[in-house]
Amino acid sequence: MTVTPREMRDAMGCFATGITVITAQDANGRHVGLTANSFNSVSLEPPLVLFSLDRRANCVDAFTLEMAFTVNVLGVEQQAVSNHFASKADDKFADMDFAWQTGDNGCAMLDGAIASFECVTEAVHEGGDHVIIVGRVTHLNQVEDASPLLYFQGRYAALDC
Numbered sequence: 001m002t003v004t005p006r007e008m009r010d011a012m013g014c015f016a017t018g019i020t021v022i023t024a025q026d027a028n029g030r031h032v033g034l035t036a037n038s039f040n041s042v043s044l045e046p047p048l049v050l051f052s053l054d055r056r057a058n059c060v061d062a063f064t065l066e067m068a069f070t071v072n073v074l075g076v077e078q079q080a081v082s083n084h085f086a087s088k089a090d091d092k093f094a095d096m097d098f099a100w101q102t103g104d105n106g107c108a109m110l111d112g113a114i115a116s117f118e119c120v121t122e123a124v125h126e127g128g129d130h131v132i133i134v135g136r137v138t139h140l141n142q143v144e145d146a147s148p149l150l151y152f153q154g155r156y157a158a159l160d161c
């Protein structure tokens with residue numbers, strides 16, 4: 001059986017996820033970021049996480065050549081943030097309506113995120129048309145009683161429980 005990209009995308013859409021915005025700085029110190037739902041945990045000791053990044057993403061060099069990134073887990077109120085960072089805008093931080101701070105690793109931490117993971121890049125693996133970025137978590141933050149933004153079958157969703 002040959003699996004097409006469309007079939008793969010549709011079937012993967014049945015796997016409900018949270019949504020993150022993952023930020024980095026490029027070689028010129030410019031902030032970059034993208035919306036990603038491929039974020040996952042790898043290891044607790046040491047604390048490792050991963051996400052997969054499309055090789056065609058504009059921000060690919062910032063993640064594969066630089067050594068730091070931050071994963072911002074979005075809250076249910078942050079649909080517009082998700083849309084903003086999923087866009088192909090040239091400089092997503094230039095005309096941004098959303099507040100953010102710079103974390104200890106120099107990458108952007110978005111106000112309103114329900115958790116954040118500051119990472120040092122541990123490894124970059126081949127992954128077909130994506131690269132798999134593994135990060136070692138150096139700092140983390142978590143908001144109590146927060147509600148996540150979810151993604152299922154190509155649509156945003158909220159917890160109903």
Ligand SMILES: Cc1cc2nc3c(=O)[nH]c(=O)nc-3n(C[C@H](O)[C@H](O)[C@H](O)COP(=O)(O)O)c2cc1C
Nearest residue numbers: 034035036037038052053054057058059086087088
């Ligand atoms: C819900 C959602 C999840 C996404 N997850 C990923 C992902 O895990 N990896 C990825 O490379 N792109 C993902 N994308 C697409 C990127 O956010 C989008 O292509 C972005 O523009 C890439 O960054 P760039 O502007 O630097 O090219 C996702 C988009 C959405 C809306």
